[in-house]
Amino acid sequence: MVHSLYEDGREGSPSNPVKFKGQDYEQLKEALLNQEGMFEDETFPANLDSLGDIQVLTDEQLSEVEWLRPRELHPDAAFIIDGASRFDFHQGRVGNCWFLASIGALTFHKSLMAHVVPLNQSFKDNYAGIFHFKFWRFGKWVDVVIDDLLPTRDKVPVSVSSRSEKEFWAPLLEKAYAKVCGSYGDMIAGTPPEAFKDFSGGVHTNYKLSKSPPELWDIMSRALECRSLMGCGSFSEDKGKDIFERFGLVHSHAFAVTGVKLVESEGNRVNLVRIWNPWGEKEWNGDWSDTSELWDTVSDEDRDQCLKVRDDGEFWMKVEDFCTYFDEMDICCDSPNFVDGDECQWNCSLKDGRWEEGISAGGCMSDAEEFWTNPQYRLKVKALEEWSEGDKNVLLSLLQKPDEEYRSKVEYHHIGFLIYKVPSEAPKGHLSSSVLQYEEPVLMSDFEPARELIEFHSLAPGEYVIIPCTYDPNKTASFVITIYSKAEAEIE
Known part of the structure; x- marks a missing residue:
């Protein structure tokens, strides 16, 4: 990775x-x-x-x-x-x-x-x-x-x-x-993707499990095949304390996702997920837990391979229960291939940047003259042999780089980016407001007070300018922008 x-x-x-x-x-x-x-x-x-x-x-x-x-x-x-x-x-x-x-x-x-x-x-x-x-x-x-x-x-x-x-x-x-x-x-306090990033430099995707895609288990299977790092988090206590006590889970807690397994139980296919609690104890006690009688309904081979009855913090549950009793899941890998199963080789380019108050920190108001002082990145997206509108072919990561030495004291700005199609007659170099004054952005990301903002997008072949910015102007901060593209791309 x-x-x-x-x-x-x-x-x-x-x-x-x-x-x-x-x-x-x-x-x-x-x-x-x-x-x-x-x-x-x-x-x-x-x-x-x-x-x-x-x-x-x-x-x-x-x-x-x-x-x-x-x-x-x-x-x-x-x-x-x-x-x-x-x-x-x-x-x-x-x-x-x-x-x-x-x-x-x-x-x-x-x-x-x-x-x-x-x-x-x-x-x-x-x-x-x-x-x-x-x-x-x-x-x-x-x-x-x-x-x-x-x-x-x-x-x-x-x-x-x-x-x-x-x-x-x-x-x-x-x-x-x-x-x-x-x-x-x-x-103290954090989420797995922060450490995943610091262990690998990879790209991470977050899934809210209550709104998870129907093919989530397939995504998880591909992610593990791609040697991804996977973690999940439980709900906060206000979700219902009785739920945690009844099923042996821990609220507001981070876990590792350590495996997936397809088993056949009484003629039905069951998609299982394996979870590990870093406490080394305290496990799920519902369906497919260590003591569940459901393990008597699978083949001896699957039972011997999966079931190890011990208080080690690791347990199995079906993916439907996983999406019900856990809040979110994160996957981190050196390639976004696990998302759609495409075997293409993603191109990756990383650039350092900085917003400086009064110089290059113009905020996100694209109709303001100061907006165009933000750092700009030209991206030329080339055609893929097989591509149709809507196919995700570009992934953008915007990572804030704090000046503060102590992690607990870091305050992250609301960050995001806008993407414009560059007119064919536009000059090279930094674009001014006059060049794109009549253009609407092709894309405008969400703005979040996050360490890292990651978004997948579909961009037709052509030349674009990506403008990362803070929501409010005059916020001084450093950042790293990473651009992954399925097709060959040129970045300036």
Whole structure:
């Protein structure tokens, strides 16, 4: 799931990631080994500032927090044992289920997992208390260095814990992401697509399950075949507390989607979905749950393959119940092919941009002179051999890039974009209002206060100008615009 446009080896590519906070993992580790020292990260120190406001600990409990290395927690501490699995860890006291559900999904994709979590790390050979992880951050891959001091109380990790008590890749991955976010407390509350994006740089699609397309299960099947990351979220408590208590679900919670399966039950075809709770416990107890008698109605092969009666947080349910009792689902992949099953090779282009107050932040009012100061991107869409009006052939992603270091303090502007057909006589370069003063936009997106806005569209062959903007003028912010197109496209 690593975009081909990065294969040139430039800084920020998978093979040449940006060194987060200027820290070079190889150089630091070599110096530590020569000095026989242990790494202590001054840019993310082992103190309460790095822990942040995790809300669930009292002042007295915070005073008891002790930062310990894995070897101090278990004499046989290991980075990874027999490969990484979603069952290696469970959630701790930090409310970051969205991130842990995303890790659970990541473990299914071995090549991507090995990129985010370099596997040649150990507590034995050349150990110096230093580790590193890679994330995709706003258009560039970054390499994040950490020490292995973990926050604990009574020698129990405050946050993510190893189920075996001696496998530490997940707590260390969490610490690296906490460093990127500003603190552990800054990881509280979120949704899986944010972490999916930071694990892959891929394109994500959200489905409101109450309005899901009839072919949703087929989309999910294709998504898993395409090695997509998938997650879902439950309703908030106001949906009805009795529903959650009756069926064993958790409200306002993020889960990973870990599988789909078609079974035959008493002559009927049943589409099943497998869900995993990052708590490592608390499961659905309705139809097709671990103890459901419906498993007696399927073949021995399907039952043996699917049914594992254990309290591990993972369960099956039919897709109809999934759409009833869950609120939304997210799919993230390097290609949008899972949406319609088309096997075409999507073209992808990524550009950095910025709105500057008084210079290039003209807002969204297309009849205002200031609107035309917004950044502009020319897109030439070429013809496909098989294409008809209405076929989705262009996907646009507009991703805000905050200047704020601490995730919890970021405030996102309402963002969107307008698309105009460029007249054949229009000059090259930035267009003024006079060029398109009599033209209506071909498309105008929704405007949302979101980290990322993604929309699929159908554009006939021709030349267009895409104008990303904030809803209100004079809002200064950086952004990344990514354009996926089925046909060959030229972007300026």
